[in-house]
Amino acid sequence: MLGRFGAGIAVALALTLPATADEPVTTFTLDNGLNVVVIEDHRAAVVVQMIWYRVGAADEPAGHSGIAHFLEHLMFKGTEKVAPNAFSGIVEAQGGDDNAFTSWDYTAYFQRIAADRLELVMEMEADRMRNLRLTEEDVATERQVILEERAQRTDSDPGALLTEQMRAAQYMNHPYAIPIIGWRHEMEQLSRVDALDYYQRFYAPNNATLVIAGDVQPDAVRALAEKYYGVLQPTDGLAPRERPQEPPQLAERRLELADERVSDPYIFRTYLAPERDPGAQKEAAALTVLAELLGGNGQTSVLARALQFDAQVAVYTSAFYDGTSIDDANFGVAVIPAPGVTLDDAEAELDRVLAEFLKQGPDSAALERIRTQVRAGEIYARDDVETLARRYGEGLSVGLTMTDIEGWDEALSAVTEDDIMSAARKVLDRRNAVTGRLTLPATAPTDATPAEVEPAAAEPSVAAPEVQE
């Protein structure tokens, strides 16, 4: 998802937010191919509508990086029925909120509103699935907004720049190499025609999943879905989502990004890792548990114990994995060395600890605590219907089935020590890995901006470091 990975280190683990609910979940498909999921939660008179398109940054035409995300912005511009930029205003005038997000594998739009106003947002969302209107002016202004977004999220953050470069090295052939926001030079060229071509092809009922979650009845949702979405024309001839796959990765890749905005240098490594597949998510479940064992907990995890407690090598350690994707995922580890510890020493210690883990295997008590948390997670998850809606929408958008999604907790609980070790041996191989280092420049640079930034030469406007006017 286009969201911050922080320094590539702040990580949300899927363990505490499992995909299943004890709340009733109903699914059906309209004649035009639209999948619908209804999740009931009658505790508060609130409803969330989410529409998930099965298209994302990894489905962009070559040379047009960022078009998936750019279109997401442009979807708020208007239709025959809705005046330019009025979409959010109509939702807000009813007390609702709306937004959208883009990932490599999907693009999703949502509204959160009082349950008795569901019909309005269903009518509006269905309307813009096929009837978007864009002017050249809309596109030109919004392009400036996404360039500012890139400047804010990526160019202003050396950690984000390193992560972007590492991803481009991790995927040698697969379009997951492309940043969701887009490469700046390609974003600058994105046009109205690019956006509309992409929109007309991919934004169709037979390429989407509708999730309605909250204080609703499935029959009523079905009637509304038939009325507003059921009349929309599907796109013919949508190809299966077969992207170029990774060849065997035979050589470790190493990157170093030096930037004077770095405070503490750190090491960040990602390994190419298998993803959850329909009917086969056992290995992904093992990797999810492996990430929790290695770096999920600041007091008890393998990396924290070895690098922060037994020896003061690091101030921070982390491990993460998210296997909910169509193609190969990443397994990541990160270490911020303690002051006085070099990156070389910290990395050597990291590799020593990983090698030791591969020999010794996991602590069975730690594994048992994770199982307990998975079981409890099912209870806590019921408190947050919006997160549940996301789990279903995301899972279905990457090709998983309802059985896969609802079986995820069970898959996590069933993970054995052997499963963990065989997954770990396969994935924790540096030939599959990109190791990134974020460092300070050795000497003070004359050019302050590491990223390609503004077309106009930036002129220092102040002589003194600070001026109060």
Next chain:
Amino acid sequence: MIRAVFAALLAFSVPAQAEIAIKEVTSPGGITAWLVEDHNIPFTALELQFKGGTSLDAPDKRGVVNLMTATLEEGAGDLDSKGFAEARDALAASFSFDSGSDSVGVSAKFLTENRDQAIELLRAALVTPRFDQDAVDRVRGQVLSNLRSNEKDPGTIASERFDELAFGDHPYASTGDGTIETVTALTRDDVLAAHKAALARDRVFVAAAGDITAEELGLLLDRLLGDLPATGAELPTEAPWLLTGGTTVVDFPTPQSSVFFGQKGVPRDDPDFFAAFILNEVIGGGRFTARLMTEVREKRGLTYGIGTYLVNMDNADMLLGQFSASNDKVAEAVQVVTSEWKRILSEGVTPEELEATKTYLTGSYPLRFDGNGPIASILVGMQMDGMPIDYVTTRNAQIEAVTMEDIQRVAARLFQPETLHFVVVGQPQGL
């Protein structure tokens, strides 16, 4: 705005009301709490807030309440850091401890099936934390790493510089995380003293939501908090406001400037508060249709996002805002913000804007109460703000009661373009 009326729009009636029943619970030992009982899901969300927070720090001990709070989960009673984490995870409970300028907060979630054990563990963290030297040193290392990171984060530099300019020698003038110097010098004794000063029964506010009865909650609270000291350190006093209008530029090598801006606001208990609240929503609230989002983002493409906030702290009331814009565009964006400040002051808002804003604020309010976690958090916040227990049922009426006359009068009081100050961190052109 709408060219064709949506069929669905015609069916609507008045906005939904928040339908929750809040009980005030007094424990046998005299601790009061607000409770929303809901037995649908077998867990409880518990929120505690201890007034005072990082503003209790002495100047040379700046950061000690933050360090103390971050070390609460690093061992208690018989359990060291690892033992505590293992015990918590074995119960599948979650505890988080957080320090702010006005309070230390504790958020807990625990299952009904092992509630007593979870509370024993949380009690140990609050009442008998160990603060082992190695744990203090390890957490200190993390705090120092964050401080070094903040020194190079333009957004943090902007807000910290703003506070420094605004608050003189009040604790609000500096970050509660402390400085590299003060945090490096803190001792374990300092941490122990901060614990006594900050976590006391005379300043705690409590809210709970979920699978627990009033009687169970009362007993739980006496066990959890009964052995904390009755009183803590004296609370901080009113902060000065030293900022005048203008722009402060902090040179920082980055392609995009981070901007933090603001002026004085309106107190939470002021009769004009709700008019000011609506005015803030019109100019820069959380909606895409707010004026600044429209003018700075939608029309001109100068930023990804801009917002303003009416901020009410215990000892200062502010109207603040922030955005980022590329170095070659930030001067224009600052100019647009300033002219919007002048426009709302001279023109106020239109009746249509007032109505749309009221509908949004009243309609969105009930949507916040959608789970035990959010409800407990809202309830403790209401108590911290001094709101009455029936506030959730009167709040929307107070918004509805604001008239166009109120808006024009309060706009003239609230918006002060001549005192609006911008801190710009980056390499802005033309500022």
